[in-house]
Amino acid sequence: MHADRFVALGGPGDLLYLAEFGGCxxxxxxxxxxxxxVPDLTDRLAAVGID
Incomplete structure (x- = not known):
């Protein structure tokens, strides 16, 4: 299954984390x-309007 939504998250020292949703x-x-x-990350992103 292919992901159809992505979000880039900034981390310490401007390191980039990439989350794939809607598939993988x-x-x-x-x-x-x-x-x-993890579901906790999904819930936290939804709380700030990213779903």
Whole structure:
């Protein structure tokens, strides 16, 4: 399944984290490590208007 929505998140030292939604639901760390997006992150993003 392909992701159809993405959000770039700034981290410490201007490091970029990329979250994929609507399909894979993965989080890419600045080191290129991939992990599943946890529901808590989805809830927090929705709370600030990113869904």
């Amino acid at each position: 639901s993965r989080l890419r760390f600045p080191t290129w490590y991939l992990s599943q997006v």
